[in-house]
Amino acid sequence: MTHDSTPITQERPRQRPPLRSWDLQVVDSFDVEPNMRRVVLTADDIGDLTYKPGQALVLMIPGPGGETGRRDYTIRSMDRAAGTISIDFVLHGDTPAPTWARRAKPGDRLEARGPRGGTVLRPDADWHLLTGDETCIPAIAHILETIPAGAKAFVFIEVDDGNGEIDLKTEADALVRWVHRNGAPAGPSELMNGMITEFALLSGKGHAYIIGETSNVRRQRHTLVARGLTREQISSEGYWRPGRIGGHDHVDD
Ligand SMILES: Cc1cc2nc3c(=O)[nH]c(=O)nc-3n(C[C@H](O)[C@H](O)[C@H](O)COP(=O)(O)OP(=O)(O)OC[C@H]3O[C@@H](n4cnc5c(N)ncnc54)[C@H](O)[C@@H]3O)c2cc1C
Numbered sequence: 001m002t003h004d005s006t007p008i009t010q011e012r013p014r015q016r017p018p019l020r021s022w023d024l025q026v027v028d029s030f031d032v033e034p035n036m037r038r039v040v041l042t043a044d045d046i047g048d049l050t051y052k053p054g055q056a057l058v059l060m061i062p063g064p065g066g067e068t069g070r071r072d073y074t075i076r077s078m079d080r081a082a083g084t085i086s087i088d089f090v091l092h093g094d095t096p097a098p099t100w101a102r103r104a105k106p107g108d109r110l111e112a113r114g115p116r117g118g119t120v121l122r123p124d125a126d127w128h129l130l131t132g133d134e135t136c137i138p139a140i141a142h143i144l145e146t147i148p149a150g151a152k153a154f155v156f157i158e159v160d161d162g163n164g165e166i167d168l169k170t171e172a173d174a175l176v177r178w179v180h181r182n183g184a185p186a187g188p189s190e191l192m193n194g195m196i197t198e199f200a201l202l203s204g205k206g207h208a209y210i211i212g213e214t215s216n217v218r219r220q221r222h223t224l225v226a227r228g229l230t231r232e233q234i235s236s237e238g239y240w241r242p243g244r245i246g247g248h249d250h251v252d253d
Pocket of ligand 1: 056071072073074075087088089090091092093095096097098117134135136138139186237238239240241242243244245246247248249
């Protein structure tokens with residue numbers, strides 16, 4: 001018999017199993033729309049990859065000085081027959097990840113770890129509210145593709161203008177609203193919070209998936225909590241924020 005001598009007052013550190021490592025190789029790359037580049041990748045053991053739509057990989061992206069930096073990117077799709085996954089990169093600037101994606105050519109290698117992330121479908125929810133900016137299109141699109149037919153979904157996506165919109169495929173009973181910044185820079189704003197404030201909450205137990213720029217995510221989360229959603233009804237994560245390099249922000253306050 002093992003004896004656990006941990007004092008009951010002491011909080012144990014949250015232990016997560018280490019993320020699995022993948023030696024990815026580029027198969028193809030092309031623009032999905034003018035501001036979004038898709039890179040198709042494979043690995044010898046890609047058939048072992050299991051994940052939930054909305055989850056991401058941590059990519060080891062080369063930087064300008066030859067150093068490697070971690071960047072989280074959603075698995076946009078997986079083609080099990082072809083043995084490939086796709087990742088969509090928003091071309092937001094000359095930073096390491098979009099720079100790598102623009103130059104990616106067949107045969108290039110990329111180390112990745114994962115999958116990770118908890119912003120995944122809660123199938124037992126009565127309705128679903130998904131919001132995000134263009135960095136969240138891969139997650140939202142993949143969740144919508146796999147959501148059960150007839151599920152009630154409300155989708156608000158912030159993009160610069162109509163060029164950033166893509167055709168979303170879903171069998172859900174989905175209401176999709178594209179929200180345009182019309183030239184204003186991506187980042188902290190009241191745009192999505194305004195949508196959430198005006199959103200007519202339905203009866204039943206819904207679930208909100210709130211992702212994107214961290215301060216916008218936090219604002220929307222606070223609005224939903226003030227409107228009566230419990231914290232358990234909201235999955236939220238900050239995907240990026242001005243001045244942050246890679247990583248992600250937990251937004252659970
Ligand atoms: C779980 C998760 C999944 C994600 N999935 C995707 C995905 O599928 N596709 C995708 O494109 N992004 C995704 N992101 C966001 C992406 O990881 C960040 O935008 C990341 O910072 C990009 O790396 P970078 O090398 O371009 O910029 P970094 O070197 O990390 O950042 C440099 C600076 O660029 C600015 N910046 C970073 N991202 C943006 C942006 N999107 N718009 C405007 N300015 C920005 C900030 O000021 C930042 O300080 C995801 C993030 C998380 C946490």
